[in-house]
Amino acid sequence: MESINVNRRKTIINTIKEKRFLIITLFIISAIIAYMLRERYLALILCFICINSIAVSGLDILFGYTGQVSFGHAAYYAIGAYTSTLLSLKVGIPVFFTIILGALLAMLFGIIIAFPASKLVKHFLSLLTIAFGQMVYMFISVTDKLTNGFSGIIGIPNLKIFGYTFSSNQSYFFLFLAIVLLVLLGKKRLINSRVGRAFIAIRENPHAAAGMGINVRYYKIMAFAISAFLTGLAGAFYAHLVGFISPDSFTNAQSNIFMTMLLFGGIASLVGPTIGAAILVVITEIMQSFVSYQMLIYALFILAVLFYLPNGVVGIFDNIKQIVARRFRKKVD
Amino acid sequence: MLKLNDVTIKFGGLTAVNQVSAEIAKGSIFGLIGPNGAGKTTLFNIISGVYAPTSGSVIFNGKEIQGTAPYKINQLGISRTYQNINLFKKMSVLENVKVGCHSISNAGLFDAILRTKNQKKEEKLIEEKSLEILEFMDLKDKAYYKASNLSYGEQRRLEISRALASDPQLILLDEPAAGMNGREKEELSETIRKINERGITVLLVEHDMKLVMNVTDIICVLNYGKKIALGEPAYIQSHPDVIEAYLGGDLND
Numbered sequence: 001m002e003s004i005n006v007n008r009r010k011t012i013i014n015t016i017k018e019k020r021f022l023i024i025t026l027f028i029i030s031a032i033i034a035y036m037l038r039e040r041y042l043a044l045i046l047c048f049i050c051i052n053s054i055a056v057s058g059l060d061i062l063f064g065y066t067g068q069v070s071f072g073h074a075a076y077y078a079i080g081a082y083t084s085t086l087l088s089l090k091v092g093i094p095v096f097f098t099i100i101l102g103a104l105l106a107m108l109f110g111i112i113i114a115f116p117a118s119k120l121v122k123h124f125l126s127l128l129t130i131a132f133g134q135m136v137y138m139f140i141s142v143t144d145k146l147t148n149g150f151s152g153i154i155g156i157p158n159l160k161i162f163g164y165t166f167s168s169n170q171s172y173f174f175l176f177l178a179i180v181l182l183v184l185l186g187k188k189r190l191i192n193s194r195v196g197r198a199f200i201a202i203r204e205n206p207h208a209a210a211g212m213g214i215n216v217r218y219y220k221i222m223a224f225a226i227s228a229f230l231t232g233l234a235g236a237f238y239a240h241l242v243g244f245i246s247p248d249s250f251t252n253a254q255s256n257i258f259m260t261m262l263l264f265g266g267i268a269s270l271v272g273p274t275i276g277a278a279i280l281v282v283i284t285e286i287m288q289s290f291v292s293y294q295m296l297i298y299a300l301f302i303l304a305v306l307f308y309l310p311n312g313v314v315g316i317f318d319n320i321k322q323i324v325a326r327r328f329r330k331k332v333d
Numbered sequence: 334m335l336k337l338n339d340v341t342i343k344f345g346g347l348t349a350v351n352q353v354s355a356e357i358a359k360g361s362i363f364g365l366i367g368p369n370g371a372g373k374t375t376l377f378n379i380i381s382g383v384y385a386p387t388s389g390s391v392i393f394n395g396k397e398i399q400g401t402a403p404y405k406i407n408q409l410g411i412s413r414t415y416q417n418i419n420l421f422k423k424m425s426v427l428e429n430v431k432v433g434c435h436s437i438s439n440a441g442l443f444d445a446i447l448r449t450k451n452q453k454k455e456e457k458l459i460e461e462k463s464l465e466i467l468e469f470m471d472l473k474d475k476a477y478y479k480a481s482n483l484s485y486g487e488q489r490r491l492e493i494s495r496a497l498a499s500d501p502q503l504i505l506l507d508e509p510a511a512g513m514n515g516r517e518k519e520e521l522s523e524t525i526r527k528i529n530e531r532g533i534t535v536l537l538v539e540h541d542m543k544l545v546m547n548v549t550d551i552i553c554v555l556n557y558g559k560k561i562a563l564g565e566p567a568y569i570q571s572h573p574d575v576i577e578a579y580l581g582g583d584l585n586d
Contacts, residue, residue, distance in 0.1 A: 186446045193445030193452065194431075194438055194459070197424075201432045204421035211381065211415070213407035213436030213499055222442060 017324075033173075043169035045285055047241055049278045050176035051234045056261045056273035057183050058230030063259075064268035065191065066223040067203030068117065069126050072133025073258045076106040076228040078140055078250035080235030082147060085156050085245055095159045099236040106232020107225050114224030118217045133255050141247040152246025159240050172241050179237075180274065183230065188270055190226075199223055200268075231258075253295060257284075260298045263305045266314025275313050334359040334534055335411075335503055340379060340389035340399075349375045351558040352389070357503070357551075362525065362535040364549035364566075366542075368578065372558040373538045374416055377507055380536070381413045382406040393503070408436045413505035414492040416538075422481040426472060426491055429480050430463035433498025463498060470494040470524065486517040493524070503534045510541045522548045546570065554578070 036042035055077055062068050084102035087093045093101070113132050117125055140147045147153065159166045159175070166172050190196045198219045201209040210216050239245045257280065265276020280301070287297060309315055335357040342350045350372040357363045365373050378384045380391055385400035392398070393409060401409075412433070421429050438459055444452035467473040470490045475483060480491060489509055496504055506525070510518050518541060525548050529535050539545045545552065546566045554562040554569060556578040562569055569575055 189448055190442070190445050193456070194435065194440045195442050195445050197428060197432050198435060200424060200428075201421050204423055205419050207383075207403075208415065208419035208421065209432070210403040211407060211413055211419070212433050212495065213404050213412075214432070215402075215404045226442070 018321075037170050037173065040169055043173055044241075045281060046173045047169055047176055048281045049274075050173065050180045051237050051241070052258070052261060052277035052281055053180050053274040054176075054183055054237070055231040055234035056258050056265070056277050057187055058227040058234070059258050059262050060267065060269075060273050061187065061190070061199070061230070062223050062227035063262065064272075065196065065199040065203060066220055068220060068223065069122075070129040070227070071126055071252075071255050071259060072129035072131070072136075073227075073231050074250045074252065074254035075133045075136035076110060076231040077235035077238070077254060077258075078136050078247075079106040079109055079228075080232030081239040081245050081250070082140055082235075083232075084236035085153055085239045086146070088157050088240075089153065089155070095157055095240055096161055099159070099233065099240070102236035102239075103229050103233035106235065107229035110224040110228025110232075111221055113228075114221040117224065118220035130252070130255075133252055137247060137250055137252070140250065147247075150247055152244055152248075154244045156239050156243045156245065158243075166240075169241070172237075176237065179233075184270060184274070191270075195219070195222070256295070256298060260301050262312075264301050264309070264312055266312030269312070269314040272312050272314040279313065334394065335380070335536070336392040337376075337380075338390045338392065340376065340386045340391060342375060342379060342384055343387045349558050350379065350386070350555075353553075353555065353558075353560045354389075355553050355560065355563060357534060357536060359502075359534055360529070360532065361550045362529050362537060362548055364545045364552040365536065365538045365555065366540075366545055366552060366569075367555035370557075371555040373555055374507060375558075376555070377413065377505055377536075377538060380406075381411060381505060407499055407501075410500075410502040411505065412496040412499045412501040412503075414489075414496050414507055414509060416507040416511065418485075418488050418492060420480040420488060420491060420495070422479070424480055425476070426467065426478050426480055426483065427460075427463055427476040429491055430466055430494050430498045431459050433495035434459045434462060436499040466494050466497050469527070470497075471520075485512045486514070489513065489521075490524075493528075497528065497533075501533060503536060504528065505536045505538075507538050508540060509537070510539055510544050518544055 033046060036046055055073065058076075059070060059073050062070055080102040083105045084095070084098040087098040087101055088095045113128070117128055120128055141149055143149070159172075166175060191199075198209065198214045201212065201214060202216055202219055206216050238249070261276035261280045262273055263276070264279060265274065266272025283297070284294065287294065290297075305312060311318065337353055337355045339352045339354055340350055341348065341352050353376060365376065367373050375384065379386050379399065382398070382401050382403040382405065390397050390399050393411065398406060398409065421432060424432070438455050440452040440455050464473060464476065467476055470493060472487060472490055472494060475487065480488065483491060489512070493506065493509060510521055513521060522544055525535055525537065537545065537549060549566060551564065552566055552569045553560060554572075554575050561574045561578055562572045564572070
């Protein structure tokens with residue numbers, strides 16, 4: 001009984017410490033954000049961090065939690081971006097709705113891909129997702145009449161909600177920030193639910209998961225749908241934020257960037273995708289003058305993760321926490 | 334409760350299970366024994382839906398279930414453990430049992446994201462139920478351990494806990510005593526009886542003779558995929574074919 005009480009005290013102290021740590025971190029982050037918002041360009045970087053964070057969170061639900069790899073997530077990003085762009089520009093549907101429709105169409109494609117993909121594992125699944133990414137890329141590159149091919153589409157209208165037009169990067173940022181927080185909240189709730197447990201069970205051991213009454217295929221498809229929806233949503237946001245899209249933004253390299261962000265930030269963790277997105281977006285911007293070496297830099301990041309950070313940046317925090325906890329335990333003893 | 338009618342399965346030229354018929358009465362503890370490679374686990378896999386038999390039928394509560402997908406079999410009320418431990422290693426002990434509750438709960442994606450009233454209620458029930466089962470299986474103080482950090486015997490117990498979580502009518506235990514020491518085995522016999530007292534029918538595959546003879550009501554003996562004897566432990570112990578095929582000598586050593 002006594003040991004339980006000591007344990008409880010420890011956890012209470014730990015949560016207090018954690019809360020303090022969280023408050024300090026939030027304070028620093030808001031200070032940085034406040035500083036960056038003063039400049040248009042820096043605000044744009046913040047927007048990119050948010051957008052990538054949404055897309056990578058989507059990839060995390062698929063790869064991190066159900067263990068289904070995807071090297072073709074740029075496809076959903078493209079579907080979201082192009083659908084929203086074309087519907088708003090050519091059909092004249094209000095942007096708010098086109099963004100949702102873009103995300104929904106990406107989700108639909110996710111489900112279609114998931115039907116064959118849910119039967120594949122490992123390299124077969126990787127190849128299928130790469131192939132799908134290439135197909136979408138080729139499609140938007142060659143359909144000149146619809147997508148204007150490699151010249152891209154310019155003059156994509158801004159988002160308008162209840163008569164308020166988002167015209168500055170700063171205003172977009174606050175919207176995106178709210179959406180990122182919503183996505184993180186939803187993800188947290190999802191992971192700690194019956195569905196989330198089914199996802200993780202499938203990742204850990206699909207045979208045992210089926211033995212426990214989990215319809216493995218159904219949940220694999222569901223993960224694909226959620227993942228494609230979020231990445232499609234991010235794609236649509238990207239199009240309206242930047243105002244210009246072309247196939248160059250949706251190459252295979254983009255899929256690899258999402259994967260690098262996920263692995264570097266921390267797979268199967270709540271804030272890992274956001275941290276990974278933040279670090280890689282900033283580094284990409286700093287390295288702007290070495291664009292041709294971009295993929296080399298990402299490759300180095302992946303190697304760093306493989307050899308030194310198997311759990312990503314989030315893993316470092318966990319390690320520190322463990323060391324602190326161990327020290328603390330020694331003191332108590 | 335469960336009836337096997339001439340169940341046969343062939344893998345290429347090999348007949349792993351050959352025309353096995355048996356009936357498992359409701360509320361009984363049924364033992365399935367045989368030498369290595371006799372087809373015990375294969376028969377288990379047929380009942381739990383992993384394999385579809387080449388011919389013959391499996392009838393559960395009057396319904397043919399052969400060839401039904403494993404997840405549906407679980408939902409029908411048959412749950413199982415695995416010979417080579419198949420836990421969700423990175424999940425906590427408690428979460429493993431919670432996954433076992435999948436069949437008896439039904440909150441979906443939107444319930445989870447919106448945290449509906451029903452979902453919260455259901456989560457609370459799942460938590461209470463899982464903790465109750467862990468207490469029953471004497472694992473409650475390890476509830477927040479990672480499954481992979483448990484000892485071997487504890488992992489075996491967790492396998493059973495997880496299988497109990499779906500409120501099964503029939504539980505299939507595939508060599509639950511493998512790798513356990515003498516004391517753990519004794520506790521296991523006790524546990525199997527306690528599970529049976531909960532009204533759950535038990536089908537037990539086990540190598541440990543003492544345990545099987547001790548705990549089962551009826552035993553079926555397989556050899557080379559064929560049923561060679563079926564009866565009460567005392568009858569099996571003295572059955573000449575069984576002694577010849579499997580035991581190779583006196584049981585009462």
